[in-house]
Amino acid sequence: MAGSQPVRRLSFLAFGTHLRRRDIAGSKCAAQGTPGRQSWARTSILISLPAGVLGQIGQFGSSFFIVAMGIHSFNSLVLRNRQPQWVGIVVTVIGWGGALIIGVGPLSISGPKTGPLYNIVDFTCGISKEYQVAHMLLYFLPLFLAALISAVVYSLIFLILRGTLTINGGLKIQLDPERRLRFRGESFEEYQRFISAVARSMLWFPITFILAMFPSSVVQLMDISGILVSSGAMAFAYILVHLDGVFNVLILFNVLRVLGPAV
Numbered sequence: 600m601a602g603s604q605p606v607r608r609l610s611f612l613a614f615g616t617h618l619r620r621r622d623i624a625g626s627k628c629a630a631q632g633t634p635g636r637q638s639w640a641r642t643s644i645l646i647s648l649p650a651g652v653l654g655q656i657g658q659f660g661s662s663f664f665i666v667a668m669g670i671h672s673f674n675s676l677v678l679r680n681r682q683p684q685w686v687g688i689v690v691t692v693i694g695w696g697g698a699l700i701i702g703v704g705p706l707s708i709s710g711p712k713t714g715p716l717y718n719i720v721d722f723t724c725g726i727s728k729e730y731q732v733a734h735m736l737l738y739f740l741p742l743f744l745a746a747l748i749s750a751v752v753y754s755l756i757f758l759i760l761r762g763t764l765t766i767n768g769g770l771k772i773q774l775d776p777e778r779r780l781r782f783r784g785e786s787f788e789e790y791q792r793f794i795s796a797v798a799r800s801m802l803w804f805p806i807t808f809i810l811a812m813f814p815s816s817v818v819q820l821m822d823i824s825g826i827l828v829s830s831g832a833m834a835f836a837y838i839l840v841h842l843d844g845v846f847n848v849l850i851l852f853n854v855l856r857v858l859g860p861a862v
Contacts, residue, residue, distance in 0.1 A: 648706065648715060648717050650717075650723075650724035651716075651717025651718070651724045651725050651726065652702045652703055652706065652717065653702070654723065654724060654725055655698075655701060655702040655705070655717075655725070655726070655737065655738070656698045656699060656701070656702035656703075657698075658738065658741075658742065659697065659698040659701045659702065659737075659741050660694060660695065660698040661745075661808070661843060661844075662741040662742050662744070662745035663694045663697060663698065663741070663745070664694055665745055665749050665804060665805070665808050665847075666744075666745050666748050666749055666752070667690050667694060668804070669748070669749050669752035669753050669756070669804070669805070670752060671687075671690075672752075672753075672756055672801060673752055673755065673756055676756060676760060676797075676801075677755070677756060677759050677760065701737055701741075705717065705726075705733065705737065708730070708733065710729075713727065713729035713730065714727065714729070715727070716730050716733060720822075721822065721833055723837055725738070726738060728822065728823055731823055734819075734823065738819075739816065739819075739820075742812055742816060743816075745808070746805070746808065746809050746812065746813075749804065749805040749808060750805045750809065752805075753801055753802055753804055753805045754802070754805075756798065756801055756802075757798040757799070757801065757802045758798075760797055760798040760801075761795060761798050793857075796857045797854075797857050797858060800850065800853050800854045800857050801854060803850045803853075804847065804850055807843065807846040807847065807850065808843065808847075810839070811839045811840055811842060811843035811846060812839075812840065812843065814832075814835065814836035814839055815836040815837060815839065815840045817836070818832055818833055818836040
C-alpha cells in the first residue's frame with residue numbers, strides 16, 4: 600500500500616512533464632501543421648504508456664494488499680493462529696505478480712481508431728475513455744471488491760475484538776460488556792481500554808481507503824459517462840488517491856504504538 604505511493608507519484612509527475620511538452624508541441628503544431636501533430640501523438644504515447652502501467656500496478660497493489668492485511672489481521676488477532684513465514688512470501692509474490700500482469704498485460708490492447716489502452720486522461724495517465732469495459736474490469740472491479748471485502752473483514756475484527764460478536768460455538772452477538780469480560784477473566788477497565796484502542800486503530804484502514812478512492816471513482820465514472828466534471832473536483836479526487844499511502848503509513852504507526860505493550 601505504502602509501496603504503491605511512489606508508483607502513483609511517478610504517474611502524476613509524468614503528467615506534469617506532459618503538460619510542459621504539450622505547450623511545446625502545440626507551438627510546433629501551429630507552425631508545422633500535420634508533422635507537429637504526429638510528433639505530439641508520439642510524445643503522448645511515450646509518456647502515457649509507462650505512466651499508465653505504473654499507475655495500474657500501484658492501484659491493483661493497494662487493493663490487493665489492504666485485503667491481504669485484513670485477512671492476516673483476522674487470522675492473527677481473532678483466530679490467534681500463527682502463520683509460517685512462507686505464507687507471507689507467497690502472498691507477496693502473488694500480489695505483485697498479479698499487479699504486474701494487470702498493469703503490463705493491457706499494453707497489447709490497441710485499436711486503429713481508439714488508440715492504445717493507456718493514454719492521457721484528464722489530470723493523469725491511465726485507461727483511455729474509449730475502453731470502458733476494460734476500465735470497469737481492470738480498475739473499478741478490483742477497487743470495489745477490495746473496498747467491500749476490507750470493510751467486512753475489518754468490521755468483523757472490530758466487533759469481535761470489542762466483544763460485541765463471539766465466534767465460540769458459532770457467530771453470536773454479545774451486548775453485555777461485563778459478561779463478555781468475565782468470560783475472558785480480565786478486569787473491565789484494563790481490557791476495555793486496550794481492546795477498544797486496538798479495534799479503533801485497525802478500523803481506520805478500510806475507512807481511509809474508501810474515503811481516498813471514492814471521490815476518484817465517482818469523478819472517473821462521471822467523466823466516462825460524458826458528465827462534465829470541474830477541474831477542481833478532479834484535482835481534489837486525484838490528490839486524495841495519491842495521499843492514500845501516506846494515510847496507511849500513519850495508521851500503521853498508530854496501530855504499532857497501540858499494540859506496543861502487548862507485543
